[in-house]
Amino acid sequence: MSALHPAPARDAASAADEAPALYRYVLRLGDLALVLGQRLSEWVGHAPALEEDLGLANIALDLVGQARLLLAYAGEIEGRGRGEDDIAFLRTHGEYLNPTLVELPNGDFGETIVRQVLIDAFQLALYERLASSRDERLAAIAEKAVKETRYHLRYSSSWLVRLGDGTEDSHARVQRALERLWPYTVELFEADALDRDMAERGIAPSLEDMRGAWNRHIDEVLAEATLDRPAERPYTWFGKRGEHSEHLGYLLAEMQYLQRAHPGARW
Amino acid sequence: MYTQALDVHGDSGEPVDESERERRFQARVDREEKVEPKDWMPARYRATLIRQISQHAHSEIVGMLPEGNWITRAPSLLRKSILIAKVQDEGGHGAYLYSAAETLGVSRDQLIEQLLCGKAKYSSIFNYPTPTWADVGAIGWLVDGAAIMNQIPLCRCSYGPYARAMVRICREESFHQRQGFDIMMKLCAGTAEQKAMAQGALDRWWWPALMMFGPPDSASTHSSDSQRWKIKRFSNDELRQKFVDFTVPQAKFLGLTVPDPELKWNETLQRHEFGAIDWNEFERVLKGNGPCNRERLEARRRAQSQGRWVREAAMAHADKQRRRAASCAA
């Protein structure tokens, strides 16, 4: 959507009509934050230096915070009285709509940093544009999240440069990680019917727009990190449509355990 | 200033003999003046502080593990957030304390090496497992509660950097105890299974928490110097008694039973009497034979060794940047 001509707020009829699609769209954003926050929080107490325990925990905390706001909103749109925790903990595997990239195991610090740069650049492009969404709630969430994301991207980019342009060993490790993770970025920008629908309604930004911004940042940081941009390769995962890798199941089993073991309990 | 470039063995003042220096030093401490990094201090004062501050720092770092273990399984997003923030704080506290220890002329890497090879001690409480979510609540309520009791007097300790680190830590610590108690309250007001989970955690953590205050006064070797130098301001038994008196009513409020059949209120002395502590267990755990000692240290060793390539890469990059800047300037 254009910042110069923000579309008028939606009327009640069209809002009801778009609710199922909006619900799914918000889940995509919320589940990205939820699953990546979960993965990052696994690092706490195990990072290469005490300062990095704090740095990664900081990003994890911000992402869980974004997940709470987005999933609470999703519950409201759904209109069945489900709150942020019901949505976060009680859906089944195929109902999670995060991109597959964020559910992959952390790997070593280098792989985690590569993944983080790819996603931070994506979230920055997303939130910068989402801040002028016709959906006021999403716009407000995005406005807050954009500041956090700028810091995340600064942190992850700095680390990618240190590792890419560090020792021969660190360079080799992150180049390998980049090759391994690159194919998972395809789904981030491949628009499907839901993406197009949301863009037409002025709710979501155009993925093409975002792809341009993302490419510019990624090329810049890869160059500074002396890393080669991998070639494009054919790809099969589409977590954003609920088609996940084997890894999500384990992550959910761990995350959902207490809620499933004590149905209806309050914590 | 807290510089590593301190000349900690020399002194450029007029020649004065050692016992006169010690007398003047003690007089300053008695006047409640703070000792700062570049000041002259007795070698034993320096050694005692390095030992105490580093043990405290190690405890914070190791302490991230028993609770960190539950972050991915926290039962709500709010609890997950709170737990990440708490464990992050603990890492931060470790960092402040290593910084304070470094002002005494040791390096953080040296101290960490001592921890990882098993030479340095840390609070034995973190060698106990956290098998249930209720253990996370019990740690916040009891372990952080006991820690606060130890830490508040340290805010007035004679060594400036340690006192200042403690002020910062105590400010952050009070949320830790409250969130633990809050977890326990929700459990005790919940389902029968939740309440049983809470009671089980209290059963497991009560005695280890009492042991956190250290051996009885009669048996403690380091105490009298530490008290004279205002590094330690209250005795182990005094603090332990205070902890029991504060905590027993809290357990009652929760509707939980303290696992001590000899616990009773003494109306004359206005305090609780409690049963004998098993000091053999304390010694066993302190010596490395507690349930999780090996696992905790292994986890820290793994993090350290697996992270080595990262730390070296960061240094290599910084070196390259410096060389580039130098050759641009040339």
Next chain:
Amino acid sequence: MSAESNERDAPGEREWPLFEIFIRPRGGLDHKHVGSLHACDARMAIEHARDLYTRREEGVSIWAVPSASITASDPAEADALFEPARDKIYRHPTFYDIPPEVKTL
């Protein structure tokens, strides 16, 4: 000891240098020393300081200085450096008894 400990003992992992951190808590106030941390360079020091010392909104500005760059006065010279100021109390406004009728001094 495991093989990992031998790897740790392997020669020459250089420690990250120490930096002293100063934070300005709010606009209008001075930067105050809050402690130290380890970092490879100034940029990392700022990031670490942000995560270590400003988690509770305690800062609007951070200064990071390599510890080795700081020169400290010697406590043994404290008397010579600071004592003479003590008896020049005429530097302080409270030394002067200005009659209350003179309002703006």
